[in-house]
Amino acid sequence: MSETISTEAFQVLLDRAGISVSPANMEEMRSAYMMLQAMRERVRQPRGYDAEPAHIFAPAGR
Amino acid sequence: MTALHNLTIAEAAPLLKAKKLSPVELTASYLSRIEAFDGQLNAYIRVLPEQAMAAARKAEGEIMKGAYKGPLHGVPIGLKDIYNTKGIPTTGHSALYKDHVPEADATTTRLLAEAGTILLGKLSTWEFAIGGTSFDLPWPPAKNPWNLAHDPAGSSSGSGAAIAAGLAMGSMGTDTGGSIRGPAAWCGISGLKPTYGLVSRRGILPLSFSLDHGGPMCWTSEDCALMMEVLAQHDPLDPGSADVAKPDFAGSVQKDVKGLRIGVVRHFFESDAEIDPEIKAGIEAALVTFRELGCEVMDVTLSPLSAYGDVAALISRSEAFAFHEETLKATPELYGELARQRIMMGAFIRACDYVNALRERGRLIAEIATVFESVDVLICPTMPGVAPKLGDLGNMMSRSRPSFTRVFNLTGSPALSVCSGFSAAGLPLNMQIVGRPFQDDLVLRVGSAFEKATAFRDLRPAQWAQQALAAE
Numbered sequence: 133m134s135e136t137i138s139t140e141a142f143q144v145l146l147d148r149a150g151i152s153v154s155p156a157n158m159e160e161m162r163s164a165y166m167m168l169q170a171m172r173e174r175v176r177q178p179r180g181y182d183a184e185p186a187h188i189f190a191p192a193g194r
Numbered sequence: 195m196t197a198l199h200n201l202t203i204a205e206a207a208p209l210l211k212a213k214k215l216s217p218v219e220l221t222a223s224y225l226s227r228i229e230a231f232d233g234q235l236n237a238y239i240r241v242l243p244e245q246a247m248a249a250a251r252k253a254e255g256e257i258m259k260g261a262y263k264g265p266l267h268g269v270p271i272g273l274k275d276i277y278n279t280k281g282i283p284t285t286g287h288s289a290l291y292k293d294h295v296p297e298a299d300a301t302t303t304r305l306l307a308e309a310g311t312i313l314l315g316k317l318s319t320w321e322f323a324i325g326g327t328s329f330d331l332p333w334p335p336a337k338n339p340w341n342l343a344h345d346p347a348g349s350s351s352g353s354g355a356a357i358a359a360g361l362a363m364g365s366m367g368t369d370t371g372g373s374i375r376g377p378a379a380w381c382g383i384s385g386l387k388p389t390y391g392l393v394s395r396r397g398i399l400p401l402s403f404s405l406d407h408g409g410p411m412c413w414t415s416e417d418c419a420l421m422m423e424v425l426a427q428h429d430p431l432d433p434g435s436a437d438v439a440k441p442d443f444a445g446s447v448q449k450d451v452k453g454l455r456i457g458v459v460r461h462f463f464e465s466d467a468e469i470d471p472e473i474k475a476g477i478e479a480a481l482v483t484f485r486e487l488g489c490e491v492m493d494v495t496l497s498p499l500s501a502y503g504d505v506a507a508l509i510s511r512s513e514a515f516a517f518h519e520e521t522l523k524a525t526p527e528l529y530g531e532l533a534r535q536r537i538m539m540g541a542f543i544r545a546c547d548y549v550n551a552l553r554e555r556g557r558l559i560a561e562i563a564t565v566f567e568s569v570d571v572l573i574c575p576t577m578p579g580v581a582p583k584l585g586d587l588g589n590m591m592s593r594s595r596p597s598f599t600r601v602f603n604l605t606g607s608p609a610l611s612v613c614s615g616f617s618a619a620g621l622p623l624n625m626q627i628v629g630r631p632f633q634d635d636l637v638l639r640v641g642s643a644f645e646k647a648t649a650f651r652d653l654r655p656a657q658w659a660q661q662a663l664a665a666e
Contacts (some may be wrong), residue, residue, distance in 0.1 A: 149541035157535060164539055165306075167610055171504040172302065172547045175554055185552030186559055 136166060196365045197648035198223040199360030200654060203417040207265035207361065213257060217268030219397060221250035221312050224270045224555045227312065236334045236654055237356040239275050239285060241315040243567050245660035249312045253624035256310070263443070267310030274353050274363040274559030275316040277303050277408070278397035290521060290528040291333050300397025301429045302366060302408055309424040315551065317352030323368055324349065324400045325533030327587050337584060338380060339655040340621050344581040347376035349467050353411045358655055369400060369407045370510060372576070372599025375611035375626060378411055380581035382622025382655070383612040384419045384641060385411040387599075391436030393467065394421075394429035395603045399541060402513035403434075405506065405603045414611060414651055415641030419443035422634060441635035447642040452488030456481070457569030459496055463578070466499035467596040468656055470579040477575060483647050484640075494565050494572065497558060499596040505558065506600040508543055508551035515540025557603050562605045563630075571640050572628040574598050574612040580621040598626060608634040612641045613655050615662045 137138055137145075142162050153161050198206065198220055209215035225243050232238050252448035278284050278296035280303075285291045299307070307313070308514050320326055325337045327345055332431045336351040338344040346355040350367025354377025357365055367374040369387040380383025386409045390557040393408045400406055410421035422443040429435040458481065463469045481491050515522075518537045526534055565572070575598050602609040607628050614625040627644075629637035 145542060147445055149536055149538075151541055152526070153538070157531070161535060163533070165542055167570070168507070168539055168542055171507055173545070174500070174504050175508060175547065175550050177554070179550075183553045184556060186556035189554065190199055 137162060197495060199227055199646065201363070201526070202414050203265060203363050203412065203420050204414065206269065207420070208256060210268045210636055211262050217250040217257070217312060218247070219251040220268060221246050221270050221314070222360065224363075225313055231359065234337070234340060234362060235355055235359055235361070236318055236336045237274065237361055238315045238350040239287060239318050239333050239352070240283065241347060241358065242313060243266070246312050246314050249644065253312065253477060257627045263310040264423070266306065266364075266424055266491045268312065269310070269363050270312045270314045271305060271366070272314050272317045272353065272356050272428045273320050273366045274350050274368060276319055276368060276399040276500045277366055279303055279316065280311070280314065282316070284316070284399070285329055285332075286528065287319045287333060288321045288533070290525065292332055294307055296397070298397065298665060299592075300433065301394035301427075303397065306365060306366070311364070317350075317356055317365060320349035320373070321530045321533040322369060322399065322518070323373055325530050327351070327585060327634045328530040328532050330530045331584070332375060338581050338612050343583055344504065345380065345584045345587055347577070347581065348381040349373035350377045350385075350411065354383060354385070355412055357381065357383045357411055361577050361653065363412070364417060365411045367445070368401075368417070369409060369599075370401045370405045370499040371506060371602065371603055374407070374409050374411060375576045375599045375609060376624070377578040379624030380622065382616075382650075383411060383413055384415045384418050384613070385409065385611050386415075386422065386634065386638065387423065387596055388426070388634050389601065389608045391434050392438070392608075392632065392634060393425045394427065394435055395431050395434045396432040400517055400656070402510040404513065405510050407603065409464055411483060414445045414645055416637045416645075418610070419447045419635070419642070421640045423639070426634070432573040436632070438632055441632070441639060443635050446635035446639045449639055449644040451484070451640055453490070453491045454490065454571065455569045457492060457494035457565060459572055459574040460493045461490050461495060462499050462598060465580060467598075469521065469575055472617045473575050473577070473623055475577060477573065477625050480625050480644060481573070482645060487643060492569065492573055494569060495599075496565060499598070499601070502558060502598050502604055505551045505554045506597075506604050508547055509555065509604075511536075511540035512542075512548045514542045515543075518641060529644050559605050562607065566630045570629070571637060574626050574628070576624040576626040580617045580619070600626050606631060608632075608637045610641045611638045612644060615650055616653065
């Protein structure tokens, strides 16, 4: 995974999402985006078919 | 006699019931303190003096006629300003909702009113419960009563500050990643994030549907238990509400903790994340107390803290963006900078990442259930340090320190923050007590036993106002 994302590439993502960021906040958002990318990578693990989503906590006996 | 604003709910209730304390007198006392001190503290966004006094007179009339409703009858409380209140603005501390006047009460608002509580006002919050300590909103951020230069944490900032300062007897917060327990920790009070589904979310402004919890914040765990007696009700209007038998909260906090097995998630704070030495020392001392109370203490192992943080962030940002996308795009200028930035991050999470986070969440829930086969409660820190200076919390990146609280939003477990002492600088230390789902009563029992076995509930930030005035 790339360690960073260029300002131009990040601007493309912003445009595609339809949101705007002020120049003053661009660096902060870009850094946060990279943190998010790292989280996504860590959560992507091999899982079996039975690893289903936990939509809500299911109490015992429910 | 104890000053009225230093009475706990448990202390005031028998006096109110016996007609030795008037709800009118009690409410007037709180309103007077709010008027005198909240200008420095900013705990309240909106104070409701006329409505509160009318409710107090009504409560007094009912009690005088012998129609006493229970331990919350005549008790002055505050609501975080994301709890809908019929006919009263519910702003989310945001310019976007500045004029938002709900047509109906949140279920919890209604339950508390039916129990006879007196609503003093609406309490400040991080914007939409996510924005952080912000200075670009229509109302200023709340301050920490133990030291006005310090942060009370959030997002239930006013709810924590008001209790610690004696500006309400009980308050309601919400908790998506720690927003009840964080302010409880830094303000030195007790705050319970109940089991997911035990307290209705209906009529509370959502942040992250599957992680949001409403819950009580009080000076003691015993008071939280008294509030839970009223709050824990099945609500058919909340699709996440659980139809389960209500535990005996009030009875549970009167029992001892002898024989309980306490699991310490030591790797959370010894290898997964760094914490301040004073917080660690507070926890070690608490474990000694629990052993003296007859508990068995052992270390347990869960997944690394970061595993929970990743999953929680992906889910919470996705769900928050889903709720805010339309208004964020249409009127971004009506959001404060921190809320805008934090919510926007959800735009970059793909559907497959959200689903994989939910799958991992399932694994983490199963894992903690296995650990709870060998212990009754878990203990770990609530916050890694004491309250920093107001404004020092910073932006998104500087908040990347692992969170001890988000873990239990993911698992839905009941989690309580209690005060575990004080730092050398006089700021509250903290500890988190976590239980099996729907054993909130046991969690409160453990918290209450600790509070009764230690002297930390005897120390109030009594001098805060005088110190602040002297500094001016």
